[in-house]
Amino acid sequence: MSSSAATTVVRTCPLCEATCGLELTVADGAVRSIRGDKDDVFSAGFICPKGTTLGHLHDDPDRLRGPLVRRDGELRPATWEEAFAEVARRLPPIVERHGRDAVAVYVGNPTGQGACVASVSGAARSWWSTPSAPTRPSAPPSTSRSAPEATRNS
Numbered sequence: 298m299s300s301s302a303a304t305t306v307v308r309t310c311p312l313c314e315a316t317c318g319l320e321l322t323v324a325d326g327a328v329r330s331i332r333g334d335k336d337d338v339f340s341a342g343f344i345c346p347k348g349t350t351l352g353h354l355h356d357d358p359d360r361l362r363g364p365l366v367r368r369d370g371e372l373r374p375a376t377w378e379e380a381f382a383e384v385a386r387r388l389p390p391i392v393e394r395h396g397r398d399a400v401a402v403y404v405g406n407p408t409g410q411g412a413c414v415a416s417v418s419g420a421a422r423s424w425w426s427t428p429s430a431p432t433r434p435s436a437p438p439s440t441s442r443s444a445p446e447a448t449r450n451s
């Protein structure tokens with residue numbers, strides 16, 4: 298079995314609003330190492346421990362790569378059209394039966410720090426009139442690079 302030579306690529310970490318620059322070493326279609334990109338104009342080589350683990354996240358066999366719909370008690374791969382059709386079919390009766398508090402919306406990072414919160418929150422409030430929708434923080438977290446926990450390539 299032949300192996301390909303390692304290459305270095307630069308990417309932006311998608312895990313939070315800090316959007317640190319990453320330098321990835323890739324070989325045989327897999328991430329071999331991740332360091333901070335010293336040439337990144339924002340992060341200048343600083344990254345947190347989460348950024349170094351993106352390769353594990355990328356290759357995690359349990360990672361969701363598309364929608365799943367429960368059929369006969371089991372979650373099965375579905376198209377987005379099938380997934381949205383299932384939501385449209387099942388959600389209205391739930392709200393009708395249990396009221397608007399039966400619906401909640403959860404949004405994680407980095408989506409939770411972006412304009413998506415306003416969209417999701419607004420949609421949830423108008424479609425289902427649920428109060429259990431995310432709200433944008435009144436003061437967005439700082440994206441400065443002074444985090445003492447950050448690590449830096451030397």
Ligand code: SF4
Pocket residue numbers: 310311312313314315316317343344345346347348349
């Ligand atoms: S602080 Fe960590 S998680 Fe956030 S963008 Fe930088 S490396 Fe990624």
